[in-house]
Amino acid sequence: MEGGNPMRKFLYIGIFALVMFFSTAEVRANSLENDPVSSVNIEKSGILDLDMIKITAGITKKHEVTFDRYRNISGEADKGMVITFVVYQEGKKDNAKIYTQVVGASGLFSQLIELKEGNNYIIIVAKQYEQEKAFKFRIDCKDTTIKKELEEIKIINILDTAVDGKNALETLVK
Amino acid sequence: MDKSRLKTLLLFALIIISCIQTGELWFGNLSSRNFFYNLWAKNTSNIIKYSAEPISALQPARIIINLGFEGGVYNVLNRSSEEFKEAQEEMGDILVRALFEGRFIKEESLDWRKIFSQKSILYAFTDSIPLSGFGNENSTISNIGEFNQLLVIPDKNINQEINCYFINEKSNKVYIVAIKQDQLNIYNLINKISEESTGLIYNSTKQIMMNQFENNVFLPAFNEFPSYQLIRMKNSLKEAGKLNEEKLDKLVNPLFINPSLKRKQKISDGTIFYIEGNVIVKYFPNGVLEYTSQTSSTVSTKTSFLESYKIAKDFLDEHEKAFSNNSSLETFLYLSEQKETEKGWEFYFDYIINDMPYIFSREIAEETGMNHAVKIIVENKKVKQYKRLIWEGYLLDKEVDLNVSFLEAINRFNFLVEEEAKIHDMYWAYYQESLDKDPEIFWIIHTEDMIFPIKATQED
Numbered sequence: 001m002e003g004g005n006p007m008r009k010f011l012y013i014g015i016f017a018l019v020m021f022f023s024t025a026e027v028r029a030n031s032l033e034n035d036p037v038s039s040v041n042i043e044k045s046g047i048l049d050l051d052m053i054k055i056t057a058g059i060t061k062k063h064e065v066t067f068d069r070y071r072n073i074s075g076e077a078d079k080g081m082v083i084t085f086v087v088y089q090e091g092k093k094d095n096a097k098i099y100t101q102v103v104g105a106s107g108l109f110s111q112l113i114e115l116k117e118g119n120n121y122i123i124i125v126a127k128q129y130e131q132e133k134a135f136k137f138r139i140d141c142k143d144t145t146i147k148k149e150l151e152e153i154k155i156i157n158i159l160d161t162a163v164d165g166k167n168a169l170e171t172l173v174k
Numbered sequence: 175m176d177k178s179r180l181k182t183l184l185l186f187a188l189i190i191i192s193c194i195q196t197g198e199l200w201f202g203n204l205s206s207r208n209f210f211y212n213l214w215a216k217n218t219s220n221i222i223k224y225s226a227e228p229i230s231a232l233q234p235a236r237i238i239i240n241l242g243f244e245g246g247v248y249n250v251l252n253r254s255s256e257e258f259k260e261a262q263e264e265m266g267d268i269l270v271r272a273l274f275e276g277r278f279i280k281e282e283s284l285d286w287r288k289i290f291s292q293k294s295i296l297y298a299f300t301d302s303i304p305l306s307g308f309g310n311e312n313s314t315i316s317n318i319g320e321f322n323q324l325l326v327i328p329d330k331n332i333n334q335e336i337n338c339y340f341i342n343e344k345s346n347k348v349y350i351v352a353i354k355q356d357q358l359n360i361y362n363l364i365n366k367i368s369e370e371s372t373g374l375i376y377n378s379t380k381q382i383m384m385n386q387f388e389n390n391v392f393l394p395a396f397n398e399f400p401s402y403q404l405i406r407m408k409n410s411l412k413e414a415g416k417l418n419e420e421k422l423d424k425l426v427n428p429l430f431i432n433p434s435l436k437r438k439q440k441i442s443d444g445t446i447f448y449i450e451g452n453v454i455v456k457y458f459p460n461g462v463l464e465y466t467s468q469t470s471s472t473v474s475t476k477t478s479f480l481e482s483y484k485i486a487k488d489f490l491d492e493h494e495k496a497f498s499n500n501s502s503l504e505t506f507l508y509l510s511e512q513k514e515t516e517k518g519w520e521f522y523f524d525y526i527i528n529d530m531p532y533i534f535s536r537e538i539a540e541e542t543g544m545n546h547a548v549k550i551i552v553e554n555k556k557v558k559q560y561k562r563l564i565w566e567g568y569l570l571d572k573e574v575d576l577n578v579s580f581l582e583a584i585n586r587f588n589f590l591v592e593e594e595a596k597i598h599d600m601y602w603a604y605y606q607e608s609l610d611k612d613p614e615i616f617w618i619i620h621t622e623d624m625i626f627p628i629k630a631t632q633e634d
Contacts (some may be wrong), residue, residue, distance in 0.1 A: 023566050047383070056383040058245035068243040070375055075384035082233060084212065099397065104585030112375055112395040144369075 015112045052126040053077040054131050065140045074110040077103045081128040085111050090119040115141040200553035228480035230270050231487050235300040235508050237261045241368045242293035246381035248392055249373055252529040254504050264359050265297045272338040276351035278314045284346045285378035286390055293364050297324040301512050307478035318349045328361040343389050380604055388596045399575040406612050410566040426455050428496045429465045460542050465560040475554050482519040482552040489557045503567050518553035522546035527567035531603040576630045583617040583628045595621050
């Protein structure tokens, strides 16, 4: 039929719109009010560009798995910006630790975060004038005995393909 | 016994006695009055044998442990800690082995993030160490030329080849040398510190991309303010305002070959001169001791950095033995500056007291004529001048919270210099503004040619 069924065309557009809506809904559900983390690209230099702030070290992606006990989260922001770090463990939001700092003339910020075994959430709130954005990250801190076990595996399989510690950990926890 | 045999024995005894007495005359109490003295004195100063010794004498200003965490988490070892001593011993050995037995792999552009990606140990010197001209050069040494830091990434398996990274921050190059790891001491030390870390956590300015820093500097990060005990500096020879001349004698004597022959002269301002042979030692009432050797030589022999450093360090270590530490506060000296002159090298050392460097103001420098705690000039394979403060640090019954973060200090520095000046180094130090005040803890910021002290404590 020439031009096709207008009803079918309308249906196709509707399905496409629904698919687009649900694909972005998951991202929005995982974030706070406005979280651009999932859509940012990490530059080759390792900088996490979050528009209002740039994280140069300490966090590389939205969800990480690690054995680390500390993270130094550092970055760049405009002078005068108030940056608040809220750190809590899953199910223990009431015991959250809150650190606030105002970016000075150097345009730099840096915060030491202590990670505890389990799922750690870090919310970074950047505020300047009327603009405020929050970015949520999750770092799963694993028991260090797993790391030792992994290292033992490497010794046993020393003549086989070497197991990279970080990749093995990602595989183990998935 | 017949008469002639008795005469022979007597003659033999007389010959022995005359030999002993001549020896006494030449090398004993009247040493500097005889012809052979200068020859003998000259020979003794050339006794040092040069092999790998000058390299093993090098001492780092800092030893840093990379805990291998994402984003960079470091531990700077306290100078007085057992871990520092252990690391120094092991790294000194690795340094010598890498230079003399190592396999040179390649030269690369310096990428701090790349070389800091694993657990490692960094042996950092204040300035560059030029390796050339000390006579034992091989291809590894000539390829490296000079370096100011050595990074070692140990392996957990024995007899594996490990990489040593000789870093030259001036040229932004890294030279990779492989050696066989015959012990696991460094690996175990890093693991121990990583698992039981109780000290302060540090950032690396290169890893967090602080572009204002010319060099890679380690800065402390904390959520609770660290506390430090304050100190007082005192002239170790003064007791109740009076000079203890007996103690002064004990400090001066090791500087002479024949101390019992030294002549002493005191002038009205309190300065005391001691002279013996070609050596003059002056004691100034502000607590400065100055040794000058006036031996002149017609032939000028310029020595390499490493040889000169070894001569200076041996001299300093020998004189250190004369200091009896009254304060029970362990004090260390570290090489803080070096200068090449037309005739040789000048070395400057500073104190580390209570695990923190001790620095003083320009005002004190002008009053004492000293920019650093110790100055040693080496020319013609000899120490030409040695000048030092004979002050001692005492702990006070007062603690302060270091509540100014490195970022706050940098912000203040940027405000002072008005435009963004490049920072070469930054650290906490006991800083004394004037002789009538006790030292306080400051952030010390070094630019290319200036030092900016910024108070590390802020009252509410």
